[in-house]
Amino acid sequence: MFTSPLIAAPMAGGSTTTSLALAAQGAGAFVFAAGGYKTAEQLAAQIAPLRATGIDFGVNLFVPRNTALASGQAAALRRYAAMLGPTAERYGAVVPEVSLAWANPQGQDYWDEKVALLLAEPVPVVSFTFGLAPSRVVSALHNVGTRVVASVTSVAEALAAAQSGADALVVQHANAGGHTAAFLAGGEVYQGTLVDLITEVRAAVSLPLVGAGGISNARAAKEVLRAGAVAVAVGTALLRTDESGARAVHKDALADPRFTSTEVTRAFTGKPARALVNDFVRSYSATAPNAYPEVHFLTASLRAGAAATNDPQALNLWAGTGWKSAQEGPAAAVVRTLLAEL
Ligand SMILES: Cc1cc2nc3c(=O)[nH]c(=O)nc-3n(C[C@H](O)[C@H](O)[C@H](O)COP(=O)(O)O)c2cc1C
The missing domain is CATH 3.20.20.70 (Aldolase class I)
Structure with missing residues (x-):
């Protein structure tokens, strides 16, 4: 095959x-x-x-x-959205309303x-x-x-x-x-x-x-x-x-000695993913809820803002351990x- x-x-x-x-x-x-x-x-x-x-x-x-989020996760999502606010603001972005509409075409990818x-x-x-x-x-x-x-x-x-x-x-x-x-x-x-x-x-x-x-x-x-x-x-x-x-800022980060480790984090999307450890990972890994793709949509504008300014500190810099x-x-x-x- x-x-x-x-x-x-x-x-x-x-x-x-x-x-x-x-x-x-x-x-x-x-x-x-x-x-x-x-x-x-x-x-x-x-x-x-x-x-x-x-x-x-x-x-x-x-x-x-193919299931809705449990109600506890919905509450955790709202708390997470509130925590993301100040970082989003720094990148000229606004965290959207929490959407639990997972069954729509976008939520179903x-x-x-x-x-x-x-x-x-x-x-x-x-x-x-x-x-x-x-x-x-x-x-x-x-x-x-x-x-x-x-x-x-x-x-x-x-x-x-x-x-x-x-x-x-x-x-x-x-x-x-x-x-x-x-x-x-x-x-x-x-x-x-x-x-x-x-x-x-x-x-x-x-x-x-x-x-x-x-x-x-x-x-x-x-x-x-x-x-x-x-x-x-x-x-x-x-x-x-x-x-x-991959964005130039991502490619550059992979060769930048300031990034010294990777970590599995839910911070960007709500699903565990291995990324270079940056400020966003340090700030949000501990509190990010287990809610994919809801968290992905919550952080999208913030990540776009970071990308627009070529700032690697709030981007999902996906990387395996051999980076x-x-x-x-x-x-x-x-x-x-x-x-x-x-
Ligand atoms: C930037 C990036 C995006 C990825 N996207 C997908 C994907 O869309 N589908 C998938 O099955 N795996 C995806 N993966 C995982 C890879 O398919 C593969 O399992 C992984 O890259 C192997 O580990 P390595 O990155 O250490 O080589 C992605 C990995 C990276 C680094």
């Missing part, structure tokens, strides 16, 4: 551009278009040039939450429209994160010839994904940059290495596995392949490349260097 041992991981929010995907694919990686946050039309525009290459590729979607698009105009591979696609969606994708990939962070999630009909798994370690793929409530953060996690998942399910999270060089990638993964996926390693759509190794230059060079040694 994956035509390369190296996968350019999907990075929604602007980082995975068409040119990044095409450059990584041209250099020999299997690539995913990042469908998260996009409307169906925007996703179709990203798919078209990948389809035109005639080379297999994947599309990644966020699985939306345009799921219905994007699934309809992928059924009408099938692609070789579709991967999901933040949850498992319902079995009827998995079956419908299978019926149009699409292979389905689920993202998991534990053996329990891998077993549930196998049960859901997935054809392969992305096994994401907590060292990964950006949002966690974790979807089972109450799961502890895995304490072992990615190699340990791949080994444990491999013993529990017989599906092809992709290892992801904190891979910053070929040596680490090779260990993951040796543990039984059919491929490794890298995200952070591509963030600073010429074709990456210090991320290189600038053409994405093809990063891909070729990794592939040469695999």
Whole structure:
């Protein structure tokens, strides 16, 4: 299913551009278009040039939450919104009213429209994160010839994904940059290495596995392949490349010695995500409620304000633990260097 041992991981929010995907694919990686946050039309525009290459590729979607927030979380959201006020003001932004309307198209990340698009105009591979696609969606994708990939962070999630009909798994370690793929409530953060996690998942399910999270060089990638993964996926390693759509302020922060650590935080979106530790993470991590995508919408204008002034201190600077190794230059060079040694 994956035509390369190296996968350019999907990075929604602007980082995975068409040119990044095409450059990584041209250099020999299997690539995913990042469908998260996009409307169906925007996703179709990203798919078209990948389809035109005639080379297999994947599309990644966020699985939306299908329940309302518990009332306690709604109260926590309102408190959080009030706390964000002074920081928003500093960036000339206003925190919007707390919206609990999760069932609208935006709150559902345009799921219905994007699934309809992928059924009408099938692609070789579709991967999901933040949850498992319902079995009827998995079956419908299978019926149009699409292979389905689920993202998991534990053996329990891998077993549930196998049960859901997935054809392969992305096994994401907590060292990964950006949002966690974790979807089972109450799961502890895995304490072992990615190699340990791949080994444990491999013993529990017989599906092809992709290892992801904190891979910053070929040596680490090779260990993951040796543990039984059919491929490794890298995200952070591509963030600073010429074709990456990450903001310049984000790219610069990844190479700025003032940023000395990453942390998993809910502060920006309400869902745990690994980011460089900046003022916003220090101020808000302890109090941010567990409410995605509500918190994402609450902080959006504040983040836009910080971006407009190129201030890295209130931006979500997603980064995996291997961020210090991320290189600038053409994405093809990063891909070729990794592939040469695999
Ligand atoms: C900026 C950024 C955005 C991401 N967006 C997505 C996404 O849209 N969908 C997804 O499944 N994973 C997403 N991820 C996670 C990656 O797919 C992958 O699991 C992760 O980058 C691997 O760890 P690494 O960053 O240490 O290489 C994102 C990661 C980053 C750094």
